[in-house]
Amino acid sequence: MDIEKVNSMDLGEFVDVFGNVTERCPLIAAAVWSQRPLSDLEDLEKHFFAFIDALPQSGQEGILRCHPYLAGSELQRGTLTAESQREQSGAGLWSLGADERLRLAELNAQYRARFGFPFVLAARFSNRTAARRLLCPSAQELRTALGEVKKIGSLRLADLLRADPAKL
Ligand SMILES: NC(=O)N[C@H]1NC(=O)NC1=O
Numbered sequence: 001m002d003i004e005k006v007n008s009m010d011l012g013e014f015v016d017v018f019g020n021v022t023e024r025c026p027l028i029a030a031a032v033w034s035q036r037p038l039s040d041l042e043d044l045e046k047h048f049f050a051f052i053d054a055l056p057q058s059g060q061e062g063i064l065r066c067h068p069y070l071a072g073s074e075l076q077r078g079t080l081t082a083e084s085q086r087e088q089s090g091a092g093l094w095s096l097g098a099d100e101r102l103r104l105a106e107l108n109a110q111y112r113a114r115f116g117f118p119f120v121l122a123a124r125f126s127n128r129t130a131a132r133r134l135l136c137p138s139a140q141e142l143r144t145a146l147g148e149v150k151k152i153g154s155l156r157l158a159d160l161l162r163a164d165p166a167k168l
Helices: 003-008 011-018 026-033 041-054 057-065 073-077 082-090 098-115 130-135 138-162
Strands: none
Touching (some): 003 041, 011 026, 011 138, 026 041, 082 138, 098 130
8 A cells, every 4th residue: 555545545444444553542543644645654653653642641541441451351252353363363362371371361460450551562572571561660661551552553554554455
């Protein structure tokens, strides 16, 4: 997909295509649409991130709260968004053993209790040092978690832009 195609989309089409670049936050895509014409694909990503950065803390925490738990019940039930399902399954979270699933559920619960939003990690870049984030000061952790939201968004945008426009 090229930038001319992106700039030619009406609001409905744009939100259909880009509405889940930030998980369950189509409002961000709607806001980016009103910034057209976009100069290039980098500009598109920049507007998503600028919107997130400009939100008050309550809005930034709201974005994090729209994310599903990693390896949570939604993954088991198959009720995640298509993107999350792909990312979490691809990172092996679907096939965790019972012990690992329990350990992750405990970490998710501890993290949620400490920070007030779910633990967010770009699962496709996952590594096992992530549990250390539980020990971070809250302001630092909010920045880290939003950085993960942006990594997830970049990967989702890259997938969409690689996609054949004829299939969109
Ligand atoms: N909680 C959380 O990090 N969720 C996610 N991360 C990711 O890469 N896909 C998700 O659904």
